[in-house]
Amino acid sequence: MKLLFIQLVILISLFIISCESNDTVVGSNQDTVIPNLIFNVDTTYLNSSDGTLVASGTVTNRSNNKVESPWYVEAQFYTDRSLRTKLGGNYTQIGVPLSRDQATFWTINFSSTNADVRNYPNFAVSDLRGIYK
Secondary structure: OOHHHHHHHHHHHHHHHHHHHOOOOOOOOEEEEEOOOOEEEEEEEEEOOOEEEEEEEEEEEEOOEEEEOOOEEEEEEEOOOOOOEEEEEEEEEOOOOOOOOOEEEEEEEEEEOOOOOOOOOOOEEEEEEEOOO
16 A cells, blocks of 8 residues: 555656646846846747747947856747737857957747747747846
């Protein structure tokens, strides 16, 4: 009886863990926002082979303070340019520091378990920010 109980607890625990979402949390108030960063989105495209949305561009530090590495660029992905329906967000780690007026490149990929992103080839990216986690 004890063995059956232990097996049930293990099975239920595995089921609960497998149901948890792996979606990336973005926009958290616990992150430290890096001020005075200027973002440019240069390219957006649907990578239909792996079902991801891809956005890339540059970020420039306009602050007198140096941005120390590691830091992160995060963005929200929307179904279209109206920015009314949010698909979700993601972030990427940046491994280089930036002094004033220095820039670097970034690329963020996004996929979702809630929506088939291949249905949104005209997606938009907004709400970009630099953060320390």
